[in-house]
Amino acid sequence: MALIGYARVSTTDQDLDGQRAKLELAGCSVIRSEKVSAASRAGRDELQTIIEFLRPGDELIVTRLDRLGRDTRDVLNIVHECEQRGASVTVLDPLVSTKGEMGQMVITVLGMVAQMERRFIKERQREGIQRAKERGVYKGGAARLDHDRIRKLKADGLGPSEIARAIGCSRMQVYRVLRSEL
Known part of the structure; x- marks a missing residue:
């Protein structure tokens, strides 16, 4: 049984340290x-990786439910996927776990509040x-994002993944910038 933490912030200028410390x-x-x-779930590769590697008895832990998702259906789908793998989901604030029946109901209500x-x-x-x-x-x-820098890195022969790492953004953002230039 492993305790696996997931921390998420919405923008690159936000800090993950507080969530990491709590986890x-x-x-x-x-x-x-x-x-x-x-x-939405789009672009949330780390969360998807966690879900894919969950084993029976593992526990996915988040500091608050809105770190998992802002859409009730999405949150419930994530919880369902974890349970399908024999794992549970625990929210630290307020402390709720899907290990018990009440936890399911509370997580549903909290998901609706987040939405x-x-x-x-x-x-x-x-x-x-x-x-x-x-x-x-x-x-x-x-x-x-620095659109000029993205275009320059592309002109220098870097691919979208390399540009995303250099800039500190997602590949999708790089694609959008490059597509907007056409």
């Missing part, structure tokens, strides 16, 4: 982490952008 305190022998949105929270965040963001546009002060989001 270490919980006794995780392996901790995988990534910097990617939990809006609702995501909707509220998006709505507040849209309202704020609209107000800023009305005042004439909206300039759009700051560019998160």
